[in-house]
Amino acid sequence: MTASIQHRASRRQDSAAYTREAILAAASELFSSRGYTATTVNEVAAKARVAVATVYTSVGGKPTLLRALIERGVNEPRTTETLTAVASADDPREVIRLTAAGTRYSNxxxxxxxxxxxxxxxxxxxxxxxxREAVTAYRQALGAVAGRLDDLSALRGGLGVERATDMLWYFFGLHSWRQLVEDNGWSYEDAQSWLAECAGAALLTPEHAATKPPR
Structure with a gap:
């Protein structure tokens, strides 16, 4: 393949990626402002300034559009960054703090x-x-947190990794954030602080729970 052909192929790929992102951005805005049911593919196409057929060929119909948006959230780079930081943290309270901050950001x-x-x-x-796939990925990430706490011998007596994962999901899962922020009107900052405090008290041995995390 000559340099000229490679350049044209690269430009086509860049254009296709740009079009896909424009479509997803339009779908996200319309789904959020008008609701999933009320939004049509025609409206998505108009907002993204592409043909209706382009929406289908670049991404797909409405279910595929929403699924792509969900998958993009699941694969958010911040999750990997948080897990990397958790894996290298030596203080259990810092592990909890990082988990609270990372899940707060994602939610x-x-x-x-x-x-x-x-x-x-x-x-x-x-x-x-x-x-279901998003929840599975979310719980797997929290399982890695539980595993790190277990490696540090910081889990309260009797807690195994599986039970600790369940408890981390209880404190930092989708519904916990929504109940505090959406239902009760808390700020994300207040929710993060309270959930971290409660999770630390519930999961960690007394000596680890009493240790202040580094900042």
């Missing part, structure tokens, strides 16, 4: 998409499957 950044996912999962099979 706050994906606030509208999480609401859409939860509201459509019962009626759209494709979204129900995407939600």
């Amino acid at each position: 706050e950044a994906s606030r509208e998409m999480v609401a859409l996912m939860l509201s459509t999962a019962n009626t759209v099979p494709e979204i129900a499957e995407a939600m």
Whole structure:
């Protein structure tokens, strides 16, 4: 392949990626402002300034659009960064603090998409499957946190990694953030601080729970 052909191929790939992002951005805005049911593919195309056929060929129909948005949230780079920091942290309280900060960021950044996912999962099979996959990935990440706490011998007596993962999901899962912020009107900052404090007290041995985390 000559340099000229490679350049043209690269430009086509860049253009396709740009078009896909424009479509997803339009879908995200419309789903959030008008609701999933009320939004049409025609409206997504108009907002993204592309042909309707381009929406289908670049991403797909409405369920695929929402699924792509959910998957983008699941694969957010901040999750990997948080898990990397957790894996190298030697203080159990810092592990809890990092988990609180990382899950807060993910839930706050994906606030509208999480609401859409939860509201459509019962009626759209494709979204129900995407939600199951998202929850599985979320719990796997929290399982890595529980594993790190276990490696540090910081889990309260009798707690294994599986039970600790369940408890981390209770404190830092999707519904915990939504109940505190959406239902009770807390700020994300207040929710983060309280959840970290409660998780530390519930999961860590007394001597570890009493240690102040580094900042």
